[in-house]
Amino acid sequence: MTDKNEVMPFWAEFRTSPEYNSVNTYPEQSVKTTIEAFGAMMASMTSTPMKQWQVSDLQPVLEDLVETATNDTDPEAGNVLTGTYDSIRAMLRYLASQQEIGMTRAQLNDMLDKFEAANGLEGEEMAEDTNDYQKNRDINDDPELAAWQEHTARDIDRYTVEWVNAYVASPAWQTRSTEVTPEFLTTTFKMLAQNIYDQYRKTPKAWTKKAIVGVMTGNFVSNVGFREAEYEMLAPAFSDLLAYLGEEGLLNSKRASDYQRFITAAAPEMIEMSKDSDNFSPSKKMATEMMAAGVDLTDQAAVQAYMAKKMGKSQPEPSQAELDAAMANPAALVDLANKYDPDPDKKYLSVQRVPDHDGLQWRQKTAIAVHTQGVISGLQLWAMRDTYQLPGNWGAHDVIKNMSEVIDVMYAQNLETPADWSVATWENFGNWMRDSQSKKRYDENIQMLESLMALLTKGGILSAQQGQQLPAAVRGDAIPEVAGPTKVKGNVISMKKARKLLKAMKHR
Numbered sequence: 404m405t406d407k408n409e410v411m412p413f414w415a416e417f418r419t420s421p422e423y424n425s426v427n428t429y430p431e432q433s434v435k436t437t438i439e440a441f442g443a444m445m446a447s448m449t450s451t452p453m454k455q456w457q458v459s460d461l462q463p464v465l466e467d468l469v470e471t472a473t474n475d476t477d478p479e480a481g482n483v484l485t486g487t488y489d490s491i492r493a494m495l496r497y498l499a500s501q502q503e504i505g506m507t508r509a510q511l512n513d514m515l516d517k518f519e520a521a522n523g524l525e526g527e528e529m530a531e532d533t534n535d536y537q538k539n540r541d542i543n544d545d546p547e548l549a550a551w552q553e554h555t556a557r558d559i560d561r562y563t564v565e566w567v568n569a570y571v572a573s574p575a576w577q578t579r580s581t582e583v584t585p586e587f588l589t590t591t592f593k594m595l596a597q598n599i600y601d602q603y604r605k606t607p608k609a610w611t612k613k614a615i616v617g618v619m620t621g622n623f624v625s626n627v628g629f630r631e632a633e634y635e636m637l638a639p640a641f642s643d644l645l646a647y648l649g650e651e652g653l654l655n656s657k658r659a660s661d662y663q664r665f666i667t668a669a670a671p672e673m674i675e676m677s678k679d680s681d682n683f684s685p686s687k688k689m690a691t692e693m694m695a696a697g698v699d700l701t702d703q704a705a706v707q708a709y710m711a712k713k714m715g716k717s718q719p720e721p722s723q724a725e726l727d728a729a730m731a732n733p734a735a736l737v738d739l740a741n742k743y744d745p746d747p748d749k750k751y752l753s754v755q756r757v758p759d760h761d762g763l764q765w766r767q768k769t770a771i772a773v774h775t776q777g778v779i780s781g782l783q784l785w786a787m788r789d790t791y792q793l794p795g796n797w798g799a800h801d802v803i804k805n806m807s808e809v810i811d812v813m814y815a816q817n818l819e820t821p822a823d824w825s826v827a828t829w830e831n832f833g834n835w836m837r838d839s840q841s842k843k844r845y846d847e848n849i850q851m852l853e854s855l856m857a858l859l860t861k862g863g864i865l866s867a868q869q870g871q872q873l874p875a876a877v878r879g880d881a882i883p884e885v886a887g888p889t890k891v892k893g894n895v896i897s898m899k900k901a902r903k904l905l906k907a908m909k910h911r
Contacts, residue, residue: 409453410442413498421569421653422497425561426490429759437490456504458514461495469522485764516554541622542601549604556600563596563607564589566653567644575647583640591637592644598622608654612665619669624676625684628691634677638670707745707804720799726786740778745804749774756815763818773814776821776864777807784858791854794847805851821864829876837879852877 414435417423426434441464445453448467449460465488472484492515498504499511506514542551570576571585595618599605602622603614619637623629629637642663649659676682680691689710698709721743729735741747751774758765781803784791793802813819817828836845853874860870868885875882 408439408442408446410445410494410498411439413494413501413503414438416501417494417497419572420497420500421565422493422500424565424568426493429486429490433486434490434493437487438494441491441494453498453504457506461514462518465491465518466522486759512554512558540597540601541626543603551601551604555606556597559596559600559606560593563593566648567592569651569653570644570647573647573651575643575650579643580639581636581643583636587633587636588640588644592641594627595619595623595641608658610658610662610665612661615662615665616669616672619666619673620676623673624682626687628687629677631674631677634674635670637673638666641666721782721785723786726782729782730786736779736782737775739782740775743782743799743803744774744778745800745807746774751808751811751815754811754815757818760818765815765818769820770811770814773820774807774811777810778803780810780855780858781806784854787858791858792850793854794850797847797851802851805848806855809852809855821859824865824869824873826872826876826882829873830879833877833879836877849878 417438418431423434444464444467445456445460448464449456451457451460468484468487468491495504495511495515496508499506499508504511540556544551567585567589571588595615596607598618598621599607599610599614602618603611605611605614623634623637645654645659645663645666648654649656680688683691693706693709696709698705721739725739729739749771752767752770756765781799784793784806785799785802788802797805810821813821813824813828813832817825819825819828836848840848856865856870856873859865860867865873871885872882
């Protein structure tokens, strides 16, 4: 054993490394304190010098962390463990990349993958969304190819983003040859890497000309809705990034140079093919048609309305008999919510979100329960539309969709379930609506939100204090002084009930 903390001398370099980007949403002091404690634990638990650390040295310390969290009765222990483990993992990856421990980056990742799987540290949602993760990717199942591995795919996702982040933070970014944005480069380079692995089973360190050309003239043309200027930007943007990766040693310099040549050679054919709609998939043809008709593809209501009109049918709506039968039966209400869910593919789980906020972590289980609560609230408001005011031109589908979407957004962007909604969050949301929406749309949304808040207050999900203050917050009015929060009883389904009912439904 030794009293020397061999980890902390590398803090400053780690703080500016690509690996740190994976934990930059945590407070810096928290990460630093965690790393310092980890170094002290390693010093007290092993006499092996850091340069020689292997699985046998690291495993006991990591297992000790899990055991401590498991035995902790604090309800936040799980979140603390997640932040602690994320910080240690990022530092270990940095040390491995600098050859400061006795394991290669690949060996370390293999150990961490096994450890996470054994201890549930992939995140509550990761084990559950494995099928969804694969379902959203076009994976070539040719038996001649190596088996597709999720941990490899996730690792590629992680380090391609780290590469772009490092490039954007470097002086080389300032001299790039195009006006590409960090967001566009991150999305497109990650997409390129995903497609090459899914279709050809090649990682970024082993790409081939066939794989690069195949993706750029295949999926990038048939399925991706780039504008003409964006197609023209891809090759030079990728080439600049690859030059940086080769110079910094993040990618073998010869491979980086070869990839640049392959991409540059494939670009003219890709651009030419992108001008011919015969090369588009049916979904891209539809998207192109909608854009030509002036439909905003980011407005899901407009997209669905266009699709419904084109298909000659309206969105399905619940009958009054169904609503009446479900209103007195929470389990039947969840069944009805599943039947009329406007997002049955759970695309709300993939929208832009914050990974953590004010010490809370995004959780898929909570996101699903929140969404279900939103759909149920929409059904209840529609069933009681004689009691609660709703925009006159909205049908049941419009009400359900808008209710669920606003509750989804509140959780995705603020990690607030309805019971946790705050004045500050709704003030910000109201400001955004006033700045970005027409008066007609704004008035409709205010009417909808006031009715939603009234429903949730009557049902006891919002406190009486929230019920008075939140409508004022979203309208931009003075916030009324109200006595401390109290809950009232009602028949609006709660988050706890939603989770229990959803769990029960899985076993029917």
